Amino acid sequence: MHTNCIEEVQLALHRVFMTQDSHEATLHRELIGRLQDLLGDRVSTALSIREQHGRGESWHPLQMPDAVCFANTNEEVSQIVKMCAETRTPVIAFGTGTSLEGQVQAKYGGICIDLSQMDAVLEVNSDDLDCRVQAGVTRRQLNQYLRDTGLFFPVDPGANTSIGGMAATRASGTNAVKYGTMRENVIGLTVVTASGEIIKTGTRARKSSAGYDLTKLFVGSEGTLGVITEIQLRLFGLCEAISAAIVNFPDVRSAAEATMLTIQMGIPVARIEVIDTAYVRAVNQYSKTDYPELDTLFLEFHGTHAGVAEQVKLFHEISSEFGASGFQWAEKEEDRSRLWRARHDAYYAGLAVMPGSRGYVTDVCVPISRLAECITETQADIAEQGLFAPIVGHVGDGNFHSTVFFDPADKSAFAKILEFDKRLVKRALAMGGTCTGEHGIGMGKLKHMRDEHGDAAVEVMRTIKKALDPHNIMNPGKVVEC
């Protein structure tokens, strides 16, 4: 922590000097000039653009970059990073700005590389069930592109995020229980390293034992080791039959217990999501739906007609044991889409309940055997603190979000939330879990890293960071203290 503080002071001073008429300020002006030579009007220092690139979707305050570069090619990203490396300027990669832990905030200023114009689907190999996309392609854009191929890409975080951002954050979503997260579905990358080299990781083979798994190292590194510019992804064939359902439970605990038994019995459910009463109410208002305002599981089964029928029958039996009621099934594509869009909009629905609020999104994930207990204790804590903190969860993975909505002007409310979050993470870690199932560390969860991994493992991460980014220019201040 000591080194970290010194470094923070150094970097803060550096930022002050950058804006003064000094050697650094000259360097800074020169850098912007060189970037403009490379990119023309695809470099912006306009306040509105910098503001738009200085925050994600959560409570973390705005921290603007000095300039935003809109890159079109791997080579341009490489050139930008090389210029930043020469001048020791921070580099922050930006996709759709939907991160939740302060990943895109320019903590020490610097250059934001916006990859949204790198939005080409480079190739689709139907025979091998894979594709290659540029980092700026969004998940909905990719599935739209694939719609006539009989294939789809399953990973679906709430927002319509960029695939690059999803890879960088090791994102997942509602389909992870059957199809895995970005960890399992990214098979290769193109990355621009901290020195501006362009490397390719992985091959198109489905498995390999050829050296260190750089793909998996960059997935989840949140731009702190390099900028991901292209991603090779696994695809899946659309199933013959899909059946979606909503089912009500007497409480979240029963829903979690029914989920646990479903997973333990090996029923290959594709999606199984809990939404508590408070969130169902918010969703009904926001999305103009009329779901019964009770603790609810949203589910989906994928397979052959016979397979899906078998899964549905087994799940019906299990959930009935836990007091489930009000089964509603949706098989038509448009009905299923409406159902899942409502689920995905839960966060925005929560914000709409308290206009002007921000959401403090928690993201613990625990072994499934501890899930019901973890949710129940968390609900008791929420009630005791009097928070508006509805729960939604990818319960098939043991991952749930209690999102505390609050007035950003209310300092004491925020202090109370931080304490709530601390207790929640402590509870999850004690159960063998993690502080973040899918949102990443960014700046917001840095404080939990040593509790989760231990000092020695965090030192290994810092050693890797220092080796691959010796001048700490790649998204500094995130994931690891340097």
Next chain:
Amino acid sequence: MHTNCIEEVQLALHRVFMTQDSHEATLHRELIGRLQDLLGDRVSTALSIREQHGRGESWHPLQMPDAVCFANTNEEVSQIVKMCAETRTPVIAFGTGTSLEGQVQAKYGGICIDLSQMDAVLEVNSDDLDCRVQAGVTRRQLNQYLRDTGLFFPVDPGANTSIGGMAATRASGTNAVKYGTMRENVIGLTVVTASGEIIKTGTRARKSSAGYDLTKLFVGSEGTLGVITEIQLRLFGLCEAISAAIVNFPDVRSAAEATMLTIQMGIPVARIEVIDTAYVRAVNQYSKTDYPELDTLFLEFHGTHAGVAEQVKLFHEISSEFGASGFQWAEKEEDRSRLWRARHDAYYAGLAVMPGSRGYVTDVCVPISRLAECITETQADIAEQGLFAPIVGHVGDGNFHSTVFFDPADKSAFAKILEFDKRLVKRALAMGGTCTGEHGIGMGKLKHMRDEHGDAAVEVMRTIKKALDPHNIMNPGKVVEC
């Protein structure tokens, strides 16, 4: 390559000095003495023990360690590594000695840490479908331990390897097509780092976005970044129904094409293995079986009774289109076990055909759309060269082994094999594949690393190696040039 050569010379000189009456020799004697203080008679410098630990199962020549330590605990491994770090002595981790690319050879001498006595299953969490084992537990031992729980661990390389060795090599086997490789099935590790620190990677949560994925970095690092001492593994529930089959094809190409269509149609086959005529003949001799001596697929389907019946029907239709014949089904446990044991013994069956021979095992893996083409071209090459190189393959993953059996005294035969291997790897890489699907790099495939990954990506791997093992003591000479 230049730096590499200098380092090799330095290390070679170091080895010479170690055996002289010099400062280094004194250090060496002192180290052995200190190890004996720690471990008593669990340190051996006996020639027979050192010989047994100086080679794997392939053609790579014997290179003995100076001493072998039989460790019992994480703390002992940590102490051994700390002593080696102080004296800059190489450390080689050893499980069952079944590696195929020279991974356990003591290229520069040093201390071999034999982990076979660390053979406890530490915990089985049936509710969460996971377990934790010490590195020396073998895959058969684990499944024997699990036999009354209704659970099993699917990853199954040919030999009865240790789980630690399998994790270190990123091994897979016949079940990978449905259940994944060690990459997907290791969820956490205990590792002793190059400085002797004990770290834990991962949690028991099924997913996490908390920082760099150290688990996946150590999986496949072949002991070059640290010694894996404990492994947290995913387990799977035994299926209601399992059906194994063998099916004959007119040639390997047809078998590969039938496999490709099976995978593309999303049939969740658990195992799908090709064995060519030459190998079936060898297996029949070695395992006293009477399989028809033709190019053959060995398969297995897992699921519910209805699900398996559906898969079998679909596969039957597909394979008939490719001229399949002689379907034989096995559903009883003992019949299936006999079938798979025969498949797993293929390598030993090949060795038995040519007594005194060694096997040069190739291991390319290509996108499944290129598999038939890759195998066909390789068969033509084998025929042209007049090699005895039967083919067996995890064709569901695009991975196949052509094993060239040869007389180790015949130098010209060996030169011919190296050229054959070079052409095979070049062919696979040109098709978007990898030089090794599951055997790892060791020393044998170091020469292919730059062709596969490119110089810049190999430099990233070297940077990681140098940062985490600055004195190059962890299994030096393997995976990356240092």
